[in-house]
């Protein structure tokens with residue numbers, strides 16, 4: 001049970017669990033390049049002073065030094081993007097998607113919107129057509145230990161608000177279908193796969209925690225839009241599993257919504 005003064009959260013596999021006490025900051029959605037790579041779309045987080053935060057299970061918690069000023073915490077077993085911790089401040093930013101509902105929180109700001117993906121309109125209706133249509137998409141994790149390319153452009157990009165995608169991305173996911181046989185692999189030293197309860201596999205980097213792709217139990221393959229470096233040439237087309245969405249945000253861009261019955265769990 002969560003009330004306004006006590007929150008619990010976890011990664012998807014449960015290897016990392018944490019608790020907070022006292023009020024949490026409003027949720028901010030960050031579109032910076034680092035948050036896009038690690039989350040696979042964009043990352044949304046609250047923030048709490050370190051003395052009101054405790055890790056209650058940390059068996060699979062890993063940290064990646066993403067800059068001289070901050071590190072990012074993720075689960076090395078399922079790949080969930082969980083924490084951002086600045087070195088010179090006694091606080092930690094926590095993925096809103098990792099918190100148990102009800103969170104009692106509201107998303108109030110989008111930050112670094114100048115760095116947002118070309119497919120992302122930050123809540124407004126998306127543009128009629130992408131500005132660029134790249135013929136090749138270069139994808140990588142944040143640390144560079146996983147890199148691949150494939151023919152572009154990305155085409156339709158689907159956001160998924162299911163609880164798995166929320167736990168793993170830290171907010172919700174955005175991905176596009178791809179033919180896996182067209183991928184050219186450049187580096188895969190950091191590549192790890194997590195088998196989901198539905199029998200799918202999630203590809204992520206076990207050094208930096210970046211979400212990269214999903215392969216369903218039936219073999220359908222999709223790539224996280226945030227893994228693309230530069231323009232995707234894609235366009236947001238639909239939201240799925242909106243009945244499962246987080247309670248701290250609304251879907252406001254007027255795209256088609258699907259509750260989930262017609263879509264395979266990711």
Ligand SMILES: [Zn+2]
Pocket residue numbers: 011012013014015016060075076077078079080
């Ligand atoms: Zn996990």
Ligand SMILES: [Zn+2]
Pocket residue numbers: 141142143144145146190205206207208209210
């Ligand atoms: Zn990496």
Ligand SMILES: [Zn+2]
Pocket residue numbers: 160161162163164165166173241265266
């Ligand atoms: Zn999903």
